[in-house]
Structures are given as C-alpha cells and as structure tokens.
Amino acid sequence: MINVLIAEDMHLVRGAVVALLSTEEDIEVVGEAGHGDEVVEACLRHRPDVALIDIGLPGTDGITAAGRLRRALPGCRTVILTGLATPAALRRALDAGARGFVVKDAPAGQLAESVRRVARGEQVIDPELAVAALSARENPLTRRELEVLKVAAEGAPVEEIADRLYLSGGTVRNYLSRILSKVGARTRVEAIRIARQDGWLWPDDVGEVGLIRHRSRV
Amino acid sequence: MINVLIAEDMHLVRGAVVALLSTEEDIEVVGEAGHGDEVVEACLRHRPDVALIDIGLPGTDGITAAGRLRRALPGCRTVILTGLATPAALRRALDAGARGFVVKDAPAGQLAESVRRVARGEQVIDPELAVAALSARENPLTRRELEVLKVAAEGAPVEEIADRLYLSGGTVRNYLSRILSKVGARTRVEAIRIARQDGWLWPDDVGEVGLIRHRSRV
DNA sequence: CGGCTATCAGGACATTTATCACGCGCAGTC
DNA sequence: GACTGCGCGTGATAAATGTCCTGATAGCCG
Numbered sequence: 290m291i292n293v294l295i296a297e298d299m300h301l302v303r304g305a306v307v308a309l310l311s312t313e314e315d316i317e318v319v320g321e322a323g324h325g326d327e328v329v330e331a332c333l334r335h336r337p338d339v340a341l342i343d344i345g346l347p348g349t350d351g352i353t354a355a356g357r358l359r360r361a362l363p364g365c366r367t368v369i370l371t372g373l374a375t376p377a378a379l380r381r382a383l384d385a386g387a388r389g390f391v392v393k394d395a396p397a398g399q400l401a402e403s404v405r406r407v408a409r410g411e412q413v414i415d416p417e418l419a420v421a422a423l424s425a426r427e428n429p430l431t432r433r434e435l436e437v438l439k440v441a442a443e444g445a446p447v448e449e450i451a452d453r454l455y456l457s458g459g460t461v462r463n464y465l466s467r468i469l470s471k472v473g474a475r476t477r478v479e480a481i482r483i484a485r486q487d488g489w490l491w492p493d494d495v496g497e498v499g500l501i502r503h504r505s506r507v
Numbered sequence: 508m509i510n511v512l513i514a515e516d517m518h519l520v521r522g523a524v525v526a527l528l529s530t531e532e533d534i535e536v537v538g539e540a541g542h543g544d545e546v547v548e549a550c551l552r553h554r555p556d557v558a559l560i561d562i563g564l565p566g567t568d569g570i571t572a573a574g575r576l577r578r579a580l581p582g583c584r585t586v587i588l589t590g591l592a593t594p595a596a597l598r599r600a601l602d603a604g605a606r607g608f609v610v611k612d613a614p615a616g617q618l619a620e621s622v623r624r625v626a627r628g629e630q631v632i633d634p635e636l637a638v639a640a641l642s643a644r645e646n647p648l649t650r651r652e653l654e655v656l657k658v659a660a661e662g663a664p665v666e667e668i669a670d671r672l673y674l675s676g677g678t679v680r681n682y683l684s685r686i687l688s689k690v691g692a693r694t695r696v697e698a699i700r701i702a703r704q705d706g707w708l709w710p711d712d713v714g715e716v717g718l719i720r721h722r723s724r725v
Numbered sequence: 726c727g728g729c730t731a732t733c734a735g736g737a738c739a740t741t742t743a744t745c746a747c748g749c750g751c752a753g754t755c
Numbered sequence: 756g757a758c759t760g761c762g763c764g765t766g767a768t769a770a771a772t773g774t775c776c777t778g779a780t781a782g783c784c785g
Contacts, residue, residue: 298612299590299611299612300611300612300613300614300615301524301527301588301609301610301611301612301613301614301615301617301618302520302523302611303615304527304614304615304616304618305520305523305524305526305527305615306519306523307615308523308526308527308529308530308615309519309522309523309526309527311526312526370519372517391519392519393517393518393519393520394516394517394518394519395518395519396518396519396522397518397519397521397522397523397525397526398522399519400519400522431730431731431732432731433731433732433733434731441696442696442700443696443697443700444692444693444694444696444697444698444699444700444701445693445694445697446693446694446771446772447771447772448771456732456733456734457733457734457735459733459734459735459736460732460733460734460735462771462772462773462774463733463734463735463773463774463775464732464733465772465773466772466773466774466775469773469774470773470774474662475662475663475664476662476663476664476741476773477695477696477772477773478659478660478661478662478695478696478699479661479662479663480662481662481696482660482661482662483662649760649761649762650761651761651762651763664741664742665741665742666741674762674763674764675763675764675765677763677764677765677766678762678763678764678765680741680742680743680744681743681744681745681763681764682762682763683742683743684742684743684744684745687743687744688743688744694742694771695742695743
C-alpha cells in the first residue's frame with residue numbers, strides 16, 4: 290500500500306484528485322494540505338510515502354515546500370503537479386529534489402502510475418516536457434535583474450522600483466534596458482510577458498491581491 | 508439519475524472530477540470534452556441534463572461555449588467552473604445563460620450538490636462571490652479601449668497597436684491615456700495588471716492575434 | 726595574477742509615453 | 756433638436772523610458 294499526501298489549494302480539485310486516487314487498490318490518501326506552509330507539518334504527521342504537491346500553492350509555493358520537505362523528511366518522495374508546464378519550472382522542481390513532475394494535462398490514469406513509479410524509486414518526468422526542457426533557452430537574467438523585472442511587473446514606474454530595491458533610478462533604467470535586450474523584447478510589457486511565458490518570472494505575488502479568495506477567515 | 512457532461516481541458520483534472528462525481532449514486536457522467544469547440548457537439552450527442560464547463564477552455568472559451576450550447580440545446584443547463592473567480596467572470600457567465608457558477612476552491616462535496624440543484628432548475632452561485640460582484644466596480648472601459656489594451660498587453664508599442672487596429676498613433680495614445688486614468692494606473696503595465704486582476708481582460712487569445720474589426724469606412 | 730561576470734552608478738541622448746486641448750462625426754435618448 | 760457618449764483624429768508639451776558609454780567594486784576561476 291502506498292501512502293500519499295496531497296497538497297493542492299483548490300478544494301474541488303483536491304477532492305477530485307483524492308477521489309481519483311482512491312479508486313486505486315494500492316494507493317491510500319493519508320493526508321491533505323491546502324497551503325504551502327502546511328505541507329511539511331502535514332507530512333511529518335501523516336508520514337506519506339509520496340507527497341503530491343501542486344506548484345501554485347498559496348503561501349510557500351509548491352517547489353519551495355518540496356525543498357523543505359526533502360530536508361525535513363528525506364524518505365518522503367515528492368511529485369510536483371502543475372497546470373502550466375514550463376522547462377524552467379521543471380528545472381526548479383528537479384533542483385528542489387522532486388522525483389516526479391506531472392502535468393495536469395496528462396491522462397488521468399497516469400497519475401496513479403506516476404505515484405507508483407516514484408514510490409518504487411523511479412523518476413517520472415513527462416517525456417515531451419523533458420525534451421522541451423533541453424531545447425529551451427536558459428533564463429538569461431541574473432537574480433538582480435529578475436528582482437527588478439518582478440517589481441516592474443507590478444506596474445511600478447522606474448523611480449518606485451529604485452526606491453523599493455534601494456537602487457538609483459539610473460541603475461534601474463540600465464537593468465531594464467539590459468533585460469529588454471536579453472529577452473529580446475521591444476517593450477517593458479513584452480519583456481514581462483516573455484519572462485512569464487517562459488516561466489522565469491514567478492507569479493510569487495502577482496495575483497496576490499486577488500479579490501475573492503475563498504478561505505475560512507472572516 | 509442526472510446525466511452530466513464535463514468540459515475541462517486538463518485531462519487529469521477532468522478525470523479527477525469524473526471520479527469525484529462518479530461516487531454519487533444519482534449522477535452519471537455521460538460525456539467529456541477537452542476543447543471549447545467540442546462542447547456543443549458533444550452535448551448534442553450525449554444529451555446531458557447538466558453541462559459542467561470550465562471557463563478556461565482552449566479554442567472557444569467556456570463562457571462562449573456555454574452561450575452557444577444554450578442556443579443549440581436550450582434544455583441543457585450549464586454550470587461554469589472556474590479557478591479564479593472575478594465578479595466580471597460571473598457576470599459574463601450569467602449573461603451567457605449559465606445556471607451555476609462554481610469556484611474550484613469550493614469544498615469538493617459542493618460540486619455534486621450544485622449539479623443536483625441546477626438539474627432541479629435552481630440557480631447556484633457562490634454567495635460570497637455574489638456579494639463581491641455587487642460591490643465590485645463595473646468595467647469602466649469601452650469595447651474599443653479594451654481592444655487597444657488587449658493588444659498593448661501583448662507588448663506591442665503604440666505604432667504597432669495602431670497598425671494592427673487600423674488606427675492612428677495619436678488615437679492609440681489617447682486611448683491608452685484614457686485607459687490609465689479610468690482604471691487608476693500610473694503605468695501601462697499597471698493598467699494591464701489591474702484589468703487582468705479584475706477580470707476585464709481575459710486571456711482570450713493570449714498568444715493569438717485575433718485582430719481586425721472592419722469599420723464601415725476606409 | 727588576469728580575465729570574467731554581477732552589481733551598482735552617473736550622464737547624455739533619442740525615443741516613446743502620457744497628458745491635455747481641441748476638433749469632427751455618428752448613434753442614441755431625453 | 757439639443758445633449759451625451761463613443762469613436763477617431765491632430766498637435767503641443769512634459770515626463771518617463773530605453774540606449775549607450777564610462778567607471779567603480781567585488782567575487783570567482785584557471
């Protein structure tokens with residue numbers, strides 16, 4: 290029997306995935322988490338063989354959570370679940386020690402099979418994505434450039450970016466100029482679009498404000 | 508027995524939702540669709556009582572598909588499923604004739620209940636979302652302004668926007684200026700962010716072109 | 726050590742954006 | 756018929772943005 294923990298923020302999807310895996314004889318869902326910060330704690334409590342972690346968890350994102358889980362509970366293998374599969378995300382997932390990377394667009398039956406294989410110690414990666422990851426260009430941006438772009442992506446004008454990152458306006462302009470030429474964009478918004486599309490820019494806090502996030506506070 | 512058709516592009520989620528609903532005694536999943544263009548056809552073939560349609564289908568988006576379905580098969584009731592719930596999306600869904608609007612973040616058990624209620628002829632709307640929709644500000648942008656913003660969101664500079672929409676550069680600049688003041692943004696990227704966040708600018712055709720609206724003149 | 730890159734900064738300059746004023750035509754609507 | 760909102764346009768002006776160049780420090784690697 291393989292014990293599985295599922296970390297996915299959208300209740301409906303989580304419940305559905307639980308229902309899906311519950312139809313398998315050899316898999317049992319022993320725990321759930323709906324927030325990135327709960328993952329490690331939940332795994333320590335339920336001791337699953339495999340943790341299925343959505344990449345877009347609120348709070349600590351799924352990949353960061355996977356990294357922490359690996360350090361806290363090395364025996365627990367993790368599979369990253371993602372809706373939008375970019376080579377950059379795959380790379381980050383593998384770097385964080387994930388053993389599996391499953392795209393939500395994969396055939397439903399594949400999930401259980403992936404869980405089994407990861408539980409057996411194998412590594413499971415969507416072959417198409419693996420190929421794409423090889424031919425994809427690396428993120429050409431430095432850490433600092435990414436920080437600048439991230440703030441710019443929130444809509445801040447140069448001076449505000451400078452203030453928030455403790456830089457001078459000139460420096461920010463230089464960074465932005467370099468970013469544009471590196472990613473091959475003609476415009477700031479194009480640069481942001483490209484970076485997002487290629488998975489370089491983490492929607493860390495992009496939609497953060499998001500009006501309606503159902504949660505039991507109130 | 509309630510016959511349900513599920514339209515959701517991500518196979519894994521679709522399979523999971525099927526599994527979830529299959530555990531209900533009185534509900535049977537009679538058909539599936541993974542693309543917006545297949546929805547009407549699939550419903551004509553399987554004649555479900557309720558169609559569960561994801562908002563973000565590829566091809567024809569879920570809401571448009573719901574509208575077409577309503578015209579093609581008025582007896583079939585539709586429930587819109589969405590991950591990110593904005594008042595604007597709710598409004599569009601209701602305008603398209605949807606009878607239910609379920610957020611993927613809702614408790615898993617609620618889906619079956621929503622399906623039952625819609626099948627019974629009731630209308631099902633997340634109460635929190637309904638409240639939010641009342642207090643949310645209307646989209647202040649005109650259709651044309653939205654078109655301009657949509658092209659701008661792809662990263663095109665003013666002149667390209669003008670070319671693609673058959674406008675003069677000056678007009679585009681005026682539009683963008685008005686857009687900024689209407690949405691209360693300091694920057695073009697901020698305006699885009701706000702519009703996306705409030706659901707006014709949906710990624711209809713994010714990568715696609717979809718331009719050309721001929722005017723009577725020219 | 727010398728070469729390389731990342732980070733940071735300032736200045737000069739061209740271009741693009743954003744704002745504002747003003748105009749015209751058309752479709753509703755009161 | 757006057758009023759209003761929308762679409763579309765021009766032109767002027769100010770501000771922000773993007774480019775290019777120079778220069779500094781610090782760390783890493785062969």
